[in-house]
Amino acid sequence: MGDRYKNKKVSFIFTYLDTLIVTDVKNSFLGSIISDAGLQRPEAQDIIAPAGNIDFSEEELEKVDGDVLFVGVSNNSHEHSIDKLKRKPLWKQLKAVQQNHVYLVDISTWLSGDMIGANAIIDDLFKYLVP
16 A cells, blocks of 8 residues: 555444444454554554453544544444444544545454455455555
8 A cells, every 4th residue: 555544544443232332453353454554543443452352432432533434334233323323423523534534344354353354354445545
């Protein structure tokens, strides 16, 4: 990707139980792929956590903000939660939202932890980040 995203932050989230926002961090499968691609993460996601992921409440939404926001969804099961989140005033304040850089991706492949998932993540990164 060259230097195109050198000073940009790339975030990934998905929702859980309609109220929690979850993100994978540096020591996760997804985190390692994002790092290997040379992409930076927002400070709150650029950490190591025992489970490889952390969660935030809706009130902490600014912690997941970045220049680009990937949102994991699966067969409409998460889309209701995401639609609910999109109606929150804090959502509209996110830089990625304001710049129209929010992309829905398949959560099952992004969190799979296997080669098929790795290839899907790389494909999506190129699809959305490389013109």
